[in-house]
Structure formats: C-alpha cells, structure tokens
Amino acid sequence: MASFLDQFVVRANVGPRSADPLAAVEPSLRRFLNEADGAACMHSSMPGRSIAALVAGESPRYVLKIGRSDDRPLRNEAEFLKGTAGMGLSFQVPELAYADSAGGHYVVVTHAWRHARLAGMLTRDELLGITEDLATAAPGGGCLVHGDLAPWNVLRTPEGIGVIDWETATFADQPLRDLIHYLVQAGAILRWTDAAAVARELTHPRGLVCELASRLGLARSQADEAVHAYFTSLRPVTVRQVQRFQDEVAAAAGVLPERSGQGCDG
Known part of the structure; x- marks a missing residue:
C-alpha cells in the first residue's frame, strides 16, 4: 500500500x-x-x-x-x-x-466540497428531512439505507448539507434505521446526549422516530419493531463505555427483558 x-x-x-x-x-x-x-x-x-x-x-x-x-x-x-x-x-x-x-x-x-465542515448537531427538521428523503429515495419510492448515518458523516457546505461514506449503503425495507443509528451514535460516541434522552427520541409519541414513522405512514407498532430490530442486530463493541451506553438506551427503550419501555403507543 x-x-x-x-x-x-x-x-x-x-x-x-x-x-x-x-x-x-x-x-x-x-x-x-x-x-x-x-x-x-x-x-x-x-x-x-x-x-x-x-x-x-x-x-x-x-x-x-x-x-x-x-x-x-x-x-x-x-x-x-x-x-x-x-x-x-x-x-x-x-x-x-x-x-x-x-x-x-x-x-x-x-x-471534494470546498469549505466543508462537520455539520455538528443537526436540527430536528434537518435530521427528519435527511432520513425521510432516504426512506423514499429508492426506485418506486422504496427505502435507501445509508447504513452509517452518523454525525461524522454529515457535512455542511455553502451549498447545503452533504452526506458522505456510502460504503454500507443498501436498499432494504428499514426506513427508520438511519435515524435510530444517528441518535444512538451521537450519544454513544460523541456524548451529545444521555441514554435516557436518546430512548425518549426512540420511543416517545413525540419523539423523532415516531415523527418520522408518522411522516412515512407507518404504524407506531412498526416504529417499536424497528427500534427492537436495531438493538437486537447490533454486534458487541470493544469500547466499554459505548457498549454500556447502547445497553442503557436499549433497556430504557424496552428492548432488554429486564426493563420495559413506554413504546410509541405510550
């Protein structure tokens, strides 16, 4: 090399x-x-x-x-x-x-994009806009999953927001996954928010995941299923504090058996 x-x-x-x-x-x-x-x-x-x-x-x-x-x-x-x-x-x-x-x-x-910089914390509307766009971008209105939509892969340029690193992109029926991943990664890696706040965004009726589900015409039960599927598919990580954060969010969201979550119907 x-x-x-x-x-x-x-x-x-x-x-x-x-x-x-x-x-x-x-x-x-x-x-x-x-x-x-x-x-x-x-x-x-x-x-x-x-x-x-x-x-x-x-x-x-x-x-x-x-x-x-x-x-x-x-x-x-x-x-x-x-x-x-x-x-x-x-x-x-x-x-x-x-x-x-x-x-x-x-x-x-x-x-390359000129004058590009990391986007930092996206606003609620920006994050919903990107993930709604992805969820309806595939041919026929299907779902394009970025696969690693995380703060370090979102940039601001003079022409607007840009998303990079499409190595894990795929077409899949997972319209809420990118939003869930972004929220979890922002807390687990960057510590922009705590586990309880992330869990609220994942499960509360006024949280981001339920809001995106509503925009896409999905039932709230489908939002709960998407959150459960995300955490049960995660591979163990070697960084202890990241694993602990993910476990705390999963427990607060009701994914782990020892805790029950409110869910989007709550």
Missing part, C-alpha cells in the same frame, strides 16, 4: 532532476494528480485502506479512497454513488469521478 500511495503524496516534490514517481500510475488517475499541487493523506479505520485529499491552491479538489482489490465496501460505495445521481436527493452526495482497479488496488475518486 505504501509504495502505491507514495505516488500520490510526493507529486508536489517532482522536479526536473527527479524521476517521475507517477510513471506507473494508470493514465486515468494521472489526470486527477496533474490538477493538484499538493496532497494530504491518512490511514482509514478500515484495514488496508488509505485516503488522500488532492489540493489545488488552497482548495480541495478530489478525495481518493485507495483499498485492496477485494475491498467490497469501497466497491459498494462506488455503485451507490453512481446510482444516487438520479434519485433527486435534497442533500448533497459526493460526485463520483473515478472508480476502478489501479495498481493492484481499487480506487474511488470523488470531487
């Missing part, structure tokens, strides 16, 4: 007396590198994955994700980015510029 990625990060240091380190790069990738005069790289939490941002002047130009040739999540993201272009989503999705095998790796290139 390092030797391949180095071809991207040393672009600004190529001089007349230096051998061109980009000679082995696919011609289709060279055009992105030639538009940039600098790059910043980082390792992804995904094993065998690296990320590079190409910069021109003081503005980001492209984001490159470089994975192994068998990187299925990265290939999945590319497929969904191709498809979201025609879905008419109200929020921004990264524009795909390139997705293919290169140098024994699988590479996805997207256009």
Whole structure:
C-alpha cells in the first residue's frame, strides 16, 4: 500500500532532476494528480485502506479512497454513488469521478466540497428531512439505507448539507434505521446526549422516530419493531463505555427483558 500511495503524496516534490514517481500510475488517475499541487493523506479505520485529499491552491479538489482489490465496501460505495445521481436527493452526495482497479488496488475518486465542515448537531427538521428523503429515495419510492448515518458523516457546505461514506449503503425495507443509528451514535460516541434522552427520541409519541414513522405512514407498532430490530442486530463493541451506553438506551427503550419501555403507543 505504501509504495502505491507514495505516488500520490510526493507529486508536489517532482522536479526536473527527479524521476517521475507517477510513471506507473494508470493514465486515468494521472489526470486527477496533474490538477493538484499538493496532497494530504491518512490511514482509514478500515484495514488496508488509505485516503488522500488532492489540493489545488488552497482548495480541495478530489478525495481518493485507495483499498485492496477485494475491498467490497469501497466497491459498494462506488455503485451507490453512481446510482444516487438520479434519485433527486435534497442533500448533497459526493460526485463520483473515478472508480476502478489501479495498481493492484481499487480506487474511488470523488470531487471534494470546498469549505466543508462537520455539520455538528443537526436540527430536528434537518435530521427528519435527511432520513425521510432516504426512506423514499429508492426506485418506486422504496427505502435507501445509508447504513452509517452518523454525525461524522454529515457535512455542511455553502451549498447545503452533504452526506458522505456510502460504503454500507443498501436498499432494504428499514426506513427508520438511519435515524435510530444517528441518535444512538451521537450519544454513544460523541456524548451529545444521555441514554435516557436518546430512548425518549426512540420511543416517545413525540419523539423523532415516531415523527418520522408518522411522516412515512407507518404504524407506531412498526416504529417499536424497528427500534427492537436495531438493538437486537447490533454486534458487541470493544469500547466499554459505548457498549454500556447502547445497553442503557436499549433497556430504557424496552428492548432488554429486564426493563420495559413506554413504546410509541405510550
């Protein structure tokens, strides 16, 4: 991985007396590198994955994700980015510029958003708007599930809100999952709210989940079932405080047998 990625990060240091380190790069990738005069790289939490941002002047130009040739999540993201272009989503999705095998790796290139920053705490209307949009975005009005709708995957740009990292996206009959996941992750990882407050949003008749269910024409019992399905499908995590938070929310929501929750009908 390092030797391949180095071809991207040393672009600004190529001089007349230096051998061109980009000679082995696919011609289709060279055009992105030639538009940039600098790059910043980082390792992804995904094993065998690296990320590079190409910069021109003081503005980001492209984001490159470089994975192994068998990187299925990265290939999945590319497929969904191709498809979201025609879905008419109200929020921004990264524009795909390139997705293919290169140098024994699988590479996805997207256009970068200028002046983008983490969105921070979304307003109630913003969160409901994004998740309602997802729940009706698939062909025929079906559900597009982002799969990891979390605060760190939502950005603010001058053109509006953007949602990134579509590696776990899928079409599935789970219209409330992204909203539930966002609320739980915001509390468990970022500690923006406590477990009791998250549980209220998941189960109270005036909570966010019941509000979204109402907008989608779903029964309140379906909202309760979605909350139960979310927690029973969660895999154990190694970070103790995250696991504890999830357990506390599940108990308060009535998912765990030792506690009974109010439920959306309450």
